[in-house]
Amino acid sequence: MAALLVLSLFVFGAQASPVVDADALMRKANDIMVTGDLEAAVKVYLQIPAPGPEGDEGQFASSRMQAARLGFAVKDFPAAIAAVDELLAVYPENIEALQFRDSVKEAMMPPWKRLMRDTVKFVPHLLKGSLMTLLLVVFTMIISPIGGLLIALGRIGNFKPVSRFCWFVIWLFRGTPLLLQLFFIYYGLPAIGIILKPIPAALIGLGLNYSAYLAEIIRSGILSIDQGQMEAAEAMGMSYWQAMRRVIIPQTYRVILPPVGNEFIALIKDTALVSTIAMVELMRTADQLFNASFNITVLGLAAVIYLLFTTVFTFTFERLEARVGAYEKR
């Protein structure tokens, strides 16, 4: 009877011992970790055995995760991976372990590889956003020289009401922030019953603003042409408009091209402002991706795309300048 008791005690004890051990090891490891000897703590964590058929109340899983975290903390990435793999061998579906493994893998990646991965991941989205940026730039580049020319001619002309009105338009759109103009057009105009979708609102805002700036550039270009040119054109019987179209305006290209190129480069960057009126273009896309990933690479990639645009413009305008001014060379 006594022997049976002893035997049963022994058997019970043998069965219960791993559970007790695990608890003790866990406490011991935690105590060592607090002292700061992380490597020693890891060793103890790793002594906690895999759970038996009845489980171990999570001690094994916690210990391996802890070992992995400590390995990660001391940048011993292979050790961290090994600990997580041990855990995954028992619990292949453990989400925490799977995600941690990804994090460690990412940390192990060389910087250039990480950059490549980010690029592949973000650039398609950014390019999609830059299509909208490009659309805004191209349309504004078509609208604003026409608007600018009309305003400039109106301002130069002798008809006072038109001249004053053009002065007013320039004064208004050059004198207020573009951001404010966009807000007025998108959020303000509905108050008087004009409701615009973001794209038309953005195009109207950018178009008016840049027309005002280009008007002054074009006006200065026209005024820079020698008075004798207009006289020679008129003396042969040309009307004012024929003289403008055939003689004066073609000569302004050479003068206005550098400042106009400057404006267009500013325009590429100013399109970022329309992200404030619910338009998804390059800046807005970058902002959204950054907020979702906290990955600064997104912003760097957006910067590269903007630089790409401005570089293409810079070179295009340099070539245009050389061609347009060719007649002055001997």
Next chain:
Amino acid sequence: MQQLLELKDIVKSFGPHRAVDNVSLSLKPGEKTVIIGPSGSGKSTLLRAVNFLETIDSGSISFEGCDVGYRQIKGKLALDKPKNICKLRTQIGMVFQHFNLFPHMTVVENAMEGPVTVLGTAKEEARAIAMSMLEKVGMSSFADRFPASLSGGQKQRVAIARALSMQPKLMLFDEPTSALDPELVGEVFGTIKQLADEGMTMIIVTHNMGFAREVADQVVFMENGSFLAKGTPDEFFNQQCQDPRIQSFIDRIF
């Protein structure tokens, strides 16, 4: 014979300053008038008034016997409709002191511009006219050059061809050789002389006495906005002049 151009009692003021003061002048077809006088005497203003680059305050301008260019509105002279002014200008060629060639066009394009843009001549025809005028001034071999690559004298000859390509009835020369280096005056002078010999009616404002002596049928000496003397070159240069101011001006020039 009917007068081609008749200026009557022309007055033009700039503020209190009377640039042209009650001046009359007439030209028959083929006649050449040279206007000489010191700077600021109103010669250029008068010349520019002929093709309405300058508006006049009072007086009348008649071309081929008709009063042109102005209408009376509430007792004041007002320039006629731009359309009518443009039409008149097509018949009057003008050559400027500083050439005023269109620098963005080649030489032949400069000479084609008037016929094509103003008269609506077909391009090929205009090119033919332009080339024949360039031939006349000896510049046809420069047809495809830009003005920037030409000398002053060449530029002025192209400017003359440009004016001629409109086939005008009257040519106005506003100090055509004043902006030229002395050694380039001759070629331009030669071209104008040749035109004169072909019977072109012209008014030349100049400081160059050579024009007055060799080209003119009529020489006008102008000072302070009015004509001091009018006469044939013979009367001006060969006889003893009564007016000491003309004498002193001519002495200064020579």
